[in-house]
Amino acid sequence: MRTLIFILLVLAVCWFAADCARAAELHVPDNAVAGQPLTINAAGSGTLYLIGPGQMIKREFKSGSVDIKGEELRSAGRWIAIVKGDHQSQVFWVKPGKPANLSFLARPSRVPVARPNVISGVTFVFDKYQNMVIDSTPVSFKLSVGDAGSTKTVTSHAGVAWINSASAAKAGAAQFVASVGDTTVRRVVQQVAADPCKLQMHVAGRSGDRVTVETDPIRDCSGNPVPDGTIVTFIQTDKNGKSTVDARIKKDIARAELPASDNATITVAAGVVLGNELHVGGR
């Protein structure tokens, strides 16, 4: 009886030793990269599970290596390799792949011209499987209106790169482009003119009982045209009372028709800016 018990214990110890030896034969790589093929060496046979962030891969294997395709290994981070029925596991880390995507936040969408540090751009660098690339990566920012523009390269920290920039002196739709390698993302920042610098009007014509007044091209102090649609108010005062027209700037000029009068004073204003005064008379 004692002999039988001894034999059973020896068998159990051998089984346990063999099992431990088999687990120790699972070799995971040290430098796995998301999106790139991965080979895991394993002895014996069984079912291998790879459990990563938001993802799991299952493989049946026999003695040899287990190949994981690049497109299967999508998530960067901490992975666990475990064989079914085995009590041990191996941990390995998968790094993000090459920068392939950018999330680009540009603020604001409209900004006055010639203001310092008024435009901000923040990029988050990702690989093609949306893993944040935390290694330092040079990100290029380009802000241009027409042919004029400036470029600045910033190195990302922990996956984030940002700049502050002044708005250009020239009005228009500024193209704000962030790029990493072949990847570029474009945003539009509308740079708008400031208040009119000078407001000058003249009589443009008369027809019947109307007189047409129009402004000279309305520009801000940097020479940019004031945006179309901006309200310009013409006010005529005569013995019949006050006549007003809220005209809109179209193609840099605001125009209004007012009643012809024997003796009238016409003034013009756009916001807080007052223009010249006209005295008109005679029908």
Add this chain to the structure above:
Amino acid sequence: MARLLLIIFVIVTVALLAAGGIHKSSTAPASNPEGAVQAMFSNVQGHDWNGAYSYISPASVDLQTFTRELTGRDGSLRTYSQLESIGVRTLKETENEALVRTELKYSTAVGAFYDTRDLKVVKDSGNWKVAWAAEKYPAVPPQVIPVNYLRWDIVWRGVGDDWGAQNVENPNCRILSMNAVEREGGLIIMGEVENEDTVPAFITVGAVLTDNAGKDVAEESSFDQVSHVLLPKEISPYRIDFPGIKKSDVKSLRMTHNWMLVPASADPVIGVLHQRIEKDLTGRTVLKGELLNESGQTVNIPHVLATFYDNGGKVIWVSDAYSDHALLPQTPQPFSVALRDDLAANVHSYRVTVNHYSLNRGN
């Protein structure tokens, strides 16, 4: 018994339906001027145009013109209105002629609309008849009116855009002033709001009143007493009415607003000509003038907003009025906005803006 009741119910039902379908209509000759005007407008109320015309002196207007004037045209507010009540009063009467003041109240799509007219009534073959002074509708001559069509369109964030692609920002607007006054047994909040941005804005302005216990007691918005679509640098008055609330019951008020970026058009341009403060037929103080549609498209329902300032530039009253006539291109159209008599002496200056509703633009 049951059958008898059934027959009675059927007869009563038919009688009620018939009675409901019949409008009061009368063409009996009028024995006095007031009666002629009253009978004429009673027929108008029942849409019996022939009956109404029987009280009109045929020499003054033809049936077609008379009917068109009362039913409205060009999609104006009059076309969406119904005559609700009639008040008549003889101002002057001789043996063959009289002047009758008529105060009409229409119910319209935008609320009550009041119209006061002095009608001349003449004796025609022994009967009193109204000498209808037909409005002269100017015919706009065929022409081409060049318009540089300016509008703002917006490219919104798309479904496939990444999370970094934010929408274009809402416009910057500002409430320039706020004045709370107690009038007509209620609290009225008024002031002005400006679109300071370079893009059009859709705005709403409201107020929340808090009582002495710190509890919100009322919330209102300016509804139609504001220009909701403001173009760049445009200023609009606003007025918020809290009927039945006293200023002493309110500890504080909180203004609420919402500015949204919207596609908009810069047309039509409407001139406000010959503005002046006068007394109307009934002796009330009004701001009168003419609206001139300088664009080439008919404005169906014009809405006038008037802001009155004291000599310190403070907004002391905001008033509005709809016109029941459409604004035809290049054609002046009179308007009148009421001003409180007790405030007239304090008014130092005023500003008139015009909202517009056009059927073919959907705005």
